Amino acid sequence: MFKMSEYAFIASVLALSLALLCYIVAFVSARMGMARMQLAGAGGPSISTPGAGWASALATYGTLIVWLSFIFVSASLVFRTIALGHGPFANMYEFSVAFSWGTLGAYLYFERKYHLRTLGLIALPIALAMQGYALYLAATLPTTSDPLVPALQNNLLLSVHVAVAIVAYGTFSVAFGAALLYLIQPAEGRRGLPKPEILDEISYRAVIVGYPFLTLTIVLGAVWAEQAWGTYWGWDPKETASLVTWLIYGAYLHARVVRGWTGRRAAWLLMLGFGATLFTYFGNYFFGGLHSYAGLDQ
Amino acid sequence: MSEAIRPPARSGSSDLLDDFEGNNLKIGGFDVFERLWHLFISMRTGLALIFAIALCSFVGTMVAQVPQGMAEDKTAYAVWVDGLRPKYGGWTNIFDALGFYGVFSSWYYRGLVVLLSTSILACSINRAPKLWKQATNPRIAMSPGFYQHAALRASLTVPATLEQAQVAVQAQFKHGGYRTIVATSGSGVDIYADKFRWGPFGTVFAHLSIIAIILGAIAGSAGFRDTAFVAPVGSKVAVGNGTNLSIQATSFNDAYYESGQPADYVSHLVLFDGSNQVMEADVRVNQPMRYGDVSFYQSFFGGAAAVRVTDASGAVLYDQGVPLQFQSQSGSETIGQLFLPDRDLAIYVVTPASGRVDSTIKTGQLQFEVYKGTAQTMIGTQVVGPGKPVQIGDLTYTFVREQRFTGLIVARDPGANFVWLGAFLLVFGVGLVFFFPNRRIWARVRQGEDGTVIEAGALTRHDVMFEAAFAKLVTDVKLGLAGPSAS
Structure with a gap:
């Protein structure tokens, strides 16, 4: 099962690399075609709009390959879950595979809903970076997981607490991608990129999906901490970092909904929020604490 | 939290007890309470507080935090801070002065939490009545201008009677899961439709x-949390902290995987309430024992020494395990301590640390060091093997055998x-608020020159799902009423 999990993961990495290549080539081709049409006095397509000839077909294939990559990484997680008897979330290799799964899942969800493949130009590299990081860990450490240490011996909470976090991280990756695409455009938008107001909305929609999951992650973490560490809140650096992340996204939601912060200010807040998400995720490396078993001690 | 909305000025009030407005505290012409109220319900205040707490929490994440209880012990705290100098260098004292080593118990962190709580409470009080009104008594008829400027809007002219159009609109709303409220007036029919009206709550x-x-x-x-509760196996130890409970650990076992990683720590605990045994359980990490509102968690473990102390008449003064919780500075010995307050004695038991051969005490032996009074005057010291009584001062000390202790967290919260x-x-x-978003649509049906005119409008913008649902509703109404011309 471990071997099958590894093979499925490698297949996912290869598929994702290919999909990203398709997206980049399709986008660059569409931009070049658009520039030529501009010279000829006509508008041009982006990879989000069908009808741009082979570039559009390439983008469509790219999305299909993203789906394939998602299926492979899902299979990898399932095989590993069967092999371990609990969610494969006990070390950074497993977290990183799961993070890529969350990002791909969130991207595909929003891609289906809004038909904006350009979002993939940011979301897919994030997922691929996580997979590359997992590959690096797999190359430097054994890929079979040790049995759980006593603090982690709670299969239900280990599986649910981290799975819920992965959904939050995945949606925040998409929110970050949309916000970044927003920020690289001038106020009136840039041809070939999605309209700024749609990107603003996607960011918001992604956060309102992710925020309840982050809330649940923290609450489940508190439930688990009470059972394992004897207190529901111990100001452990990782839990405090997750609180900081929760506060930043909470501020974003309040600012956007009540004070009408849309556009650039909201997008910058999402940059900060995703920075906090990565800080929480990679925090094991530099702030230790009770979550330190989840580091490189695989 | 909500945006600050200034309430309309009250006028014409004459109730002496109901209207204190005129007597509000005014400083420099400003109504202090009103100013404070608006300050706390302001989203700007809320955001500033959230960011301030996030910033302080970030500092608390990055800078080492003093262990619980150490800050009160000035000497121990100073030693702990000195230990940070290689890490923080010249910043060590600056961080200390700024309270960065105890951010979460600092006055400014607590102050920010109090201010944010006040803001949250004020905003909830301010907002709840409006939400209640919106859910239970919404505005049904909107002005014509609303239907011309709403973020989402549609207008249909249909060859149907006013009643047929109303029925068709209501049917589509109902089909879409909306509740409808209808108001009929001389000029036509107004329809209000909503979904998930309790979502905003x-x-x-x-x-x-x-x-x-x-x-x-x-x-x-108001409870307690003892993170260093030590129970030598076989000994009965009082929980204290205002309880009548005591714990006896009858066993402690630790198991390891082949890789050397810990696999299991388990204590078998017997709980007594007074002299009655009330509970017995295996306690593991992730598997605490709970009795009433007191919980027992497996936390740590170590070696212990079973010790008996008797006086000249043979009376037993002490017959318990002494947990070897401390280490000597060199790390070559483990040390335990016991007190005999009636005799004003402090006794230290010292054994070689596990795996260390540089101790002057041989493996399997134990050293008793006996001190008297607050001045810690040494009475005597002797090294003994198990089962051999020794006389130090006027008491007899016996190292009965080696044993282990289990370390627990005992807490009542x-x-x-x-x-x-x-x-x-x-x-x-x-x-509730994010997965069941409140949807509100207004419609009105009027008799026009070319037929019956249906207008619909909603305030939500940039919500693709809602826009699609709105467009579908309009299309379904149009299809339901034959031969319309839409605009």
Whole structure:
């Protein structure tokens, strides 16, 4: 099962690399075609709009390959879950595979809903970076997981607490991608990129999906901490970092909904929020604490 | 939290007890209470407080935090801070002066939490009545201007009677899961439709949940949390802290995987309430024992020495395990201590640390060091093997055998239920508001020159799903009434 999990993961990495290549080539081709049409006095397509000839077909294939990559990484997680008897979330290799799964899942969800493949130009590299990081860990450490240490011996909470976090991280990756695409455009938008107001909305929609999951992650973490560490809140650096992340996204939601912060200010807040998400995720490396078993001690 | 909205000025009030407006505290012409109220319900204030707390929390994450209880011991704290100098260099004292080593118990952190709680409470009080009115008594008829400027709007002219159009609109709303309220006037029919009208109350639940969690945390301070409760195997140890409980650990076992990683720590505990045995359980990490509102968690373990102390008449003064919790500075010995307050004696038991051969005490032996009074005057010291009594001063000391101790966290948290209630409300509230968004659509049906005119409008913009649902509703109404011309 471990071997099958590894093979499925490698297949996912290869598929994702290919999909990203398709997206980049399709986008660059569409931009070049658009520039030529501009010279000829006509508008041009982006990879989000069908009808741009082979570039559009390439983008469509790219999305299909993203789906394939998602299926492979899902299979990898399932095989590993069967092999371990609990969610494969006990070390950074497993977290990183799961993070890529969350990002791909969130991207595909929003891609289906809004038909904006350009979002993939940011979301897919994030997922691929996580997979590359997992590959690096797999190359430097054994890929079979040790049995759980006593603090982690709670299969239900280990599986649910981290799975819920992965959904939050995945949606925040998409929110970050949309916000970044927003920020690289001038106020009136840039041809070939999605309209700024749609990107603003996607960011918001992604956060309102992710925020309840982050809330649940923290609450489940508190439930688990009470059972394992004897207190529901111990100001452990990782839990405090997750609180900081929760506060930043909470501020974003309040600012956007009540004070009408849309556009650039909201997008910058999402940059900060995703920075906090990565800080929480990679925090094991530099702030230790009770979550330190989840580091490189695989 | 909500945006600050200035209430309309009250006028014509004459009730002496009901209207204190004229007597509000005014400083320099400003109404202090009103100013404070507007300050706390302002989203700007709320955001500033959230960012300030996030910033302080970030500092607390990055800078080492003093272990619980150490800050009160000035000497221990100074030693601990000195240990940080290689890490923080010249910043060490600056961080100390700024209170960065105890951010979460600092006055400014607590102050920010109090201010944010006040802001949350004020905003909830300010917002709840409006939400209630919106859910139970919404505005049904909108002005013609609304239908011309609403973010989402549609207008249909249909060859149907006013009643047929009304029925068709209501039917489509009902089909889409909307509740409808109809108001008929001389000029036509106004229809209000909504879905998930209780969704916005999720914000109230979520905000109040934070208050509940903070109150729970405050109430928790009335309990206790002993993180260093040590129970030598076989000995009965009082829990103290206002309880009548005592614990006897009958065994402790640790198991390891082949890789050397720990696999299991388990203590078998027997709990006594007074002299009655009330409970018995295996306690593991992740598997605490609970009795009433007191919980026992497996935390740490170590070696212990079973010691018996008798006086000249043979009376037993002490017959318990002494946990070897401390280490000598060189690390070559483990040390335990016991006190005989009636005799004003402090006795230290010292053994070679596991795996260390550089101790002057041989493996399997134990050294008794006996001191008297607060001046810690040494009475005597002797090294003995197991089972051999030795005389030090006027008492006889016996190292009975080696044993182990289990270290527990024992806690009673009277605020925990508040915290769990708050946590539940938080998840429930956040889920309610985001996964069940309130949808509101207004429609009106009027008799026009070319037929019956149906207009619809909604305030939500940039919500693709709602836009699609709105467009579908309009299309379905159009299809349901034959031969329309839409605009």
